[in-house]
Amino acid sequence: MASVLTANDDYVGQLVRAPKTAELISNYLRTRIVRGELKPGEKLPSEAKLMEQFGVSRPTLREAFRILETEALISVRRGSRGGAEVITPDVSVAARYVGLLLQMAGTTVADVYEARVVVEPSCARKLAQRRTKQDLADLEAAVEDLQAIVDAGRDEVPDPAAWARATYRFHELVLDRAGNKTLAIQAGVLHEIVATHLSISVARDFQRPETMDLFRKTVRSYRKLISLLEARDGDGAEKHWRAQMEAAGRELLRDDLKNKRVVDLFT
Numbered sequence: 001m002a003s004v005l006t007a008n009d010d011y012v013g014q015l016v017r018a019p020k021t022a023e024l025i026s027n028y029l030r031t032r033i034v035r036g037e038l039k040p041g042e043k044l045p046s047e048a049k050l051m052e053q054f055g056v057s058r059p060t061l062r063e064a065f066r067i068l069e070t071e072a073l074i075s076v077r078r079g080s081r082g083g084a085e086v087i088t089p090d091v092s093v094a095a096r097y098v099g100l101l102l103q104m105a106g107t108t109v110a111d112v113y114e115a116r117v118v119v120e121p122s123c124a125r126k127l128a129q130r131r132t133k134q135d136l137a138d139l140e141a142a143v144e145d146l147q148a149i150v151d152a153g154r155d156e157v158p159d160p161a162a163w164a165r166a167t168y169r170f171h172e173l174v175l176d177r178a179g180n181k182t183l184a185i186q187a188g189v190l191h192e193i194v195a196t197h198l199s200i201s202v203a204r205d206f207q208r209p210e211t212m213d214l215f216r217k218t219v220r221s222y223r224k225l226i227s228l229l230e231a232r233d234g235d236g237a238e239k240h241w242r243a244q245m246e247a248a249g250r251e252l253l254r255d256d257l258k259n260k261r262v263v264d265l266f267t
Contacts, residue, residue, distance in 0.1 A: 020063075021054075021056055021060050021064075022056075022060050022061075022063035022064040022067065023064070023067065025054055025056065025060070025061065025064035026064040026065075026067040026068050029044070029064070029068060029073075029074075030068060030071070030073060033068075033073050033074075033086055033089075034089075038086045039086060040086050040087055040088040041085065041086065041087075042085070042086045043083050043084065043085050043086075044074070044083065044084040044085070044086070046083060047061060047062075047083075065084055068084075071089075071093065072087065072089060072090045072092075072093045073086065073087065073089060074086055074087060075087050091185055091188040091189060091191075092192075094185075094188075094189050095188065095189045095190070095191060095192055098189045098190070099192060099193060099262070102193065102262045103261070103262050106261055107261065107262045108259055108260065108261055108262070109193075109197050109253065109260050109261070109262060110253050110259065112190060112193055112194065112197075112262065113194075113197075113249055113252070113253060115190075116187075116190070116194065116245070117242065117245045117246060117249065119175075119183060119186070119187075120171065120174060120175065120241060120245055121237075121238045121239075121241045121242035121245065122178075122183075122238065123174050123175050123178035123180070123183055124174055124178070124225065124228075124229070124237040124238050124240075124241035125234040125235070125237055125238035126178040126179055126180060126234075127174060127177055127178045127179070127229055127237065128228060128229045128231075128232050128233055128234040128236075128237040128238075129232060129234050130177075130178070130179045131177065131229050131230075131232070132177075135173070135177045135229070136226060136229060136230055138173055138177075139170065139173055139174075139222075139225075139226050139229070140226060142166065142169045142170040142173060142222075143170065143219060143222045143223055143226065145166040145169070146163070146166045146167065146170070146215070146218065146219050146222065147219055149162055149163050149166060149215070150212065150215050150216055150219060153212070160199070160202045160203045160206040161199050161202070161203070163202055163206075163215065164195065164198045164199040164201075164202045164203075165195075165199075167198065167202075167218070168191075168194065168195050168198055170222055171194075172187065172191070174225075174241070175187035193262055197252070197260075198252065201251075201252045205251075214251065218248070221240075221244045224240060225237060225240055225241055225244070228240055
């Protein structure tokens with residue numbers, strides 16, 4: 001039995017906007033894409049067929065296409081051989097919006113890093129429980145990249161960004177392989193912010209005499225995490241990774257970088 005609105009309902013007296021036809025079409029196509037009914041690389045039917053299917057004009061259909069293009073769900077090529085093609089959703093789209101929100105909120109880098117310290121050690125615990133041989137091999141490969149940079153020495157590695165990229169890769173693997181898709185996507189959303197800050201911090205301190213010693217300690221710490229993961233020691237992995245991230249935070253967030261706003265990283 002259908003419910004009946006009464007005078008006491010919150011909705012009474014409020015204007016409810018009916019969705020536009022283009023929004024309805026984009027919702028329908030979006031649902032088919034995220035359910036896998038329309039796969040990446042697959043072309044949508046021609047505009048003429050879709051116009052006939054939905055009973056709409058070309059401008060309305062193209063407005064629906066623009067919505068899906070903005071969401072990076074389709075790519076539209078104009079011309080006689082053109083058309084709309086489904087593409088793989090890209091986390092960078094969400095990252096741009098989240099990055100803007102953090103910037104507009106005046107969020108500091110320390111705030112972002114604090115959130116990661118809460119999340120990553122838990123991921124290390126999960127990874128210890130779920131890790132595969134391939135996970136361990138990929139983590140080892142990331143550590144070997146870092147070891148190669150340490151062995152080469154500062155004079156042979158003029159670009160400190162190489163260390164920043166390799167370090168971030170290890171953290172990324174911990175988050176990605178923990179088995180929780182939500183946490184992995186959240187990490188991807190913060191990728192640009194964290195990677196940019198790490199590059200700035202490493203570049204700032206690259207010429208300090210103690211930097212290479214810190215690099216060596218980092219490699220040892222990463223190897224210890226791998227051994228804990230291999231032993232499936234969830235408690236040990238979580239405890240060790242929290243200590244590692246807190247220690248790294250004290251170095252990465254020294255001086256002015258601690259209170260640096262996210263917006264200032266990109267200006």
